[in-house]
Amino acid sequence: MNKVMSNKWMIAIYILPALLLVGILIFIPLILTAYYGLMDWNGIGAMEFIGLENYINAIQDKNFWDSALHSFLLAIFSTLSLAIYLAVSMILASKIKGADFLRKIYLIPMLLSSVAIAQLWIKVFNPTNGILNRILLFFGVEKPPIWLANPDIVLYAIFIPILWQYAGFYILIYYAALKNIPNSLIEAAKIDGASPIQIAYKIKLPLIMGVVKVTIVLAIVGSLKYFDLIYVMTGGGPNGASEVMASYMYKLAFSTNDFGYGSAIGFLLLIITLIVTVIIRRLTANDEEVQY
């Protein structure tokens, strides 16, 4: 077998199928998107080469930067909420009553499709009939907010279902990582008189730091390319107040027939996400891996 593996031709043959698939499914569309970004094209008729004009327009486009800002806000909120998910999974991983049941409850949003979640939360947020405002009215709030129509609030209102949607996913990851920590370490700490907080902070957290870093990257990248819930719930409105990069790209390409410009935005979205990912990897890469 070793002989086979040292044969360069064999290695090439082994890699080839995967390479072909990755090339066809990922790199060719990527290059095409960048290429379409150089065109003035309505998606239907003839293309006209206009060089970097679309990219220059995008960089000067206030709507694009607004939607980029919204995407970054989502990324920040998602990253911050990881702390809550981590705390929850630490509680779940310790021996509390009903932990098993609670863990299943947290997973439910993961089982629903985004569209179903969006429909559910549209109902929750309904200004007159929605459960949220009904509760607020019950507690004597005179004019409860119009969640999805107020441009100052809509973005944050939409973040709630998004964070809710992914809670189960991250809790599951953290839970699995925490369960992997050898019990003997925690027992030893207990004998030495460490409090539960100290155990969580000084022992558990450092031991799952690798996983935490991965989830940070996942949360940020996921947020930057986020699309579906926002598209269904507000379509980026009112008047662009909840537009994110991906929904803006979609709107340009499909609603306004500006395929070239939409492609340029799509490619910029990729570049921004790549840059952010590299930065995060750099920032979090300096610690060495722990060994049990």
Added chain:
Amino acid sequence: MKKKAITTLLSLAFILLALVGCSGAEESNSASDGEKTIEFMHLWPEGSSAKHNKIVSDIVADFESQNEGITVDVEVLSNEQYKDKIKVLATSDELPDVGLTWAAGYLKPYVEAGQFAPLDDLLEGELADSFVSGTTEPYAIDGSTYGLPLELNVANIFYNKAIFEEYGLEAPETYEDLKNVITTLKENEVAPIALGNKDSWTGSMWYMYFADRIGGSEALTKAISGDGSFEDPALVKAAEKVQELADMGAFIRGTNGISDQEAKSMFMNEQAAMYLIATWDLPNYTTNEQVPQEFRDSVGYFKFPTVNGNGDKDSFVGGPGVGMFVAENSDVKAEAKEFVSFFIKEWGEKSVKEAGVIPATKVDAESMELPQMYVNVLNDLNNASNLTLFADVQMNPDAAQVHLDQIQALFGGEVTPEQFAEAHEEALSKQE
């Protein structure tokens, strides 16, 4: 040595697998024995538009039985998915032989790319004189018609007569009347107008009617075509009126975050007294069995009121709905055209009778037993002095998007009427 042979074989198999996965799917379309297939895509799924769906199936079945050797292959998608898919198909030059399209701004890029076949021969031949005047024009570009409309829609304000009666109100004739009605309803804690402005074309209709009543039938159309301006005082005034209504709380709370569907359900659950919508909703207030009879009996409609004595109540906002196109590079173009012509002839009467659609073709209302509200609407159309095509349909898609966003901003009070006008002018100036 044997091991090496096996691994080589295995890897070859992998490569083959990968290659097979990439080819194929080409052969399916070769009709051999004289059989012809017309691909037809429409947007009335059985679930959400059962009656439309049935009419289409009936017409297709009739067509197939009368034309031996031709089969019609039907694909159904819901509205938004349909729009997305047709665009992707056009990009790869694989449009269905016959499909549905919208008029004016929507149609234009397809025509310019040479994707739709001109249908003038049908319009001048078999279908001559069968359309209501003014319905095919929005489908014409540079003198050729590229789509034949199926529906005609005009917007009216529907209102709940039971609620009006309860508070001693009458259908308003003027804008002042309308404001009084709104004030009374508000005093009694009834939401006056159901409006789902998340979809923004809904709010656009309010603006268009004000523009029509204040500026006359031409002002808006001229502003859009560039012969006039959105900064025309009448059009700015129209925007002011919209905000006046919004400020007095005429529309349901949070209208910018509510979809048309939700607003409609508020109206139909008697949580709001009025609802401006086009005639595609007529069945809900007349023949739709799923809506309680009591509610259907309590719905009436009135024409958009005059404003300060200005405006002609017989001038409507509306336009043809979807129309049929034939793909330019269809393999079965002649058959496809025949199908379209057959479809349109059958559609007219069937669609009024069975689905409650106001068709774009002329129908003899007298010969059919129709609910009174249909007869009234058909009469209105006969006496209409003008029909202004929906603004977002008139504009090209870029400008339409700006218009729709600005409508939301206008209702939300984020822009002044002057800024609203300015944004339109800027967007339209980019339009060539």
